[in-house]
Amino acid sequence: MRILQHIVIVLLAGGVIASCSSSQQSTQEFSAPQQEQSPQSNYYTTAFPHKDIHDKLKDAQQSVVRIxxxxxxxxxxxxxxxxxxxxxxxxxLKDIATSKISTEESTSGTAIIIDRNNSSSLLISCEHTIAFPDTIITYYEGNNIPDETYIESxxxxxxxxxxxxxxxxxxxxKVLATAKRSDLALLSVEFERGNLELYPLEISAGNSNFLRLGSFMYILGFPKSYPIVTRGVASSSESWNDRFFVMDATFxxxxxxxxxxxxxxxxNSFEWVGMASSSTATREEVLVPHPEGENYSRITRPYTDSVFVQQKTRINYGITQxxxxxxxxxxxxxNRDMLKQKGYRRALEMGE
Structure with missing residues (x-):
């Protein structure tokens, strides 16, 4: 009889242990999805997107225009x-020059719509895309020629x-303001009131101090005039300064x-952390036909007219500042006072 009681007690104890184990396992399975969610951090993620973000990028693209x-x-x-x-x-100049021609310098870029008042929209872009110097001077160079003395053109x-x-x-x-050191320009444009496809950026301005090695970013703009979205990964902050950071996006x-x-x-959301600006490049001089001469397209025919030296820029792709x-x-x-006078309230909030 005592042996039977001992067996029953052991079985009951084993049942209690099994029950506790089963209850603990069930609790762990239920809480697993919550453990997969990492808490929000001030630092920008280095992870590739794990969900569909098309709608968020599409909304942001409606605030990006070609200029x-x-x-x-x-x-x-x-x-x-x-x-x-x-x-x-x-x-x-016409009396002392040996020749005169009319030339045109053109640039293209991207601008972001950041605010709107009753009559116009406020845009921001890079200063170098809209700035042209009043005067451009080139000097003769040589071993026996003093530097920056005799003017070539x-x-x-x-x-x-x-x-x-x-x-x-x-x-x-119109150009409202520029900051040459930071390569920024504030612009103003009057869009048609019925143009509902464009509106100010609704994404909040973030803090670029929280970018770090490997931070994953999306870049929206108009390279070669095409509306493009590309991506980049932030490089080491050791190569940054207060004016730019570096990523591996194709420029x-x-x-x-x-x-x-x-x-x-x-x-779940994006923050605005910067603006694409430039890439590293090398300059080289090449000979080109007379700018105002007839179009020369026959390769088999020797070119006999005047030639000119022109600088060409060769971009080092894969590095974007x-x-x-x-x-x-x-x-x-x-430019707070100017923005306040023109009624750009959201821009004022962004600057705070």
Missing amino acids: ASSGFYDSFTFEGRAITLPDIKTNA ISIKKNSSHLVYTSTELKPF NPGISGGLVLATNDNY AIPINQVKKILQE
């Missing part, structure tokens, strides 16, 4: 003549034009001013 600017110049050359700056200031700007492209209209824009002319986005909450969002906030703060 183009042109500068028109009268260019004078002084071939074989020892012309200096005092000569330029005391003589009519001088170009005088006559006028310039600035345009915003959308799918429905082409509008001129093409036209993406300057492009919107750079990152997330710190597992892609971006302007931190903290610099964007700075230019908004510096």
Whole structure:
């Protein structure tokens, strides 16, 4: 009888243990999905998106537009003549130049719509996409020639034009303010009131101090005039300064001013962390046909007209420098009075 009681007690104890084990396992299985969710961090994620983010990128793209600017110049050359700056200031250029041609310098870029008042929209882009110097001077160089003494050519700007492209209209824009050191420019354009496809950026301005090695970013812009979204990974912060950070996004002319986005909450939302600005490049000089000569397209026919030296830029693809969002906030703060006068309230909030 005692043996039977002992067996029953052991079985009951084993049942209690099994029951506790089963209950604990059930609790763990139920709480597993919660453990997979990492808490929000101030730092921007280094992870690839694990969910569909098409709608968020599409909304951001509605605030990104293509811009183009042109500068028109009268260019004078002084071939074989020892012309200096005092000569330029005391003589009519047409009287001392050996030739004169009209030239055009054009740039294209990207701008971001950040605010709107009753009559116009406020945009921001890179300063280098809209700026043309009033005067461009090149000097003769050589072993026996003093540096920056004898002028080879001088170009005088006559006028310039600035345009915003959308799918429905082409509008001129005005330059409101520039910051050359940070390569930023504030622009103003009057869109048609019925143009509902464009609206100010609704994504919050983040903090570029929370970018780190491996932070994953999306870049929206108009490289080569195409609406493109690309991606990049932040490099080591050791190569950054207060004016730019570096990522491995593919850079093409036209993406300057492009919107750079990152997330710190597992892609539930994005924050605006910067603007694509430039890439590393090398310059080389090449011979080109006469700018105002007839189009030369027959390869088998020797070219006999005048030739000119022109600088070409060769871009080192795969390296993109971006302007931190903290610099964007700075230019908004510096122009606070102007923005307040024009009624750009959201821009004022972004600058705070």
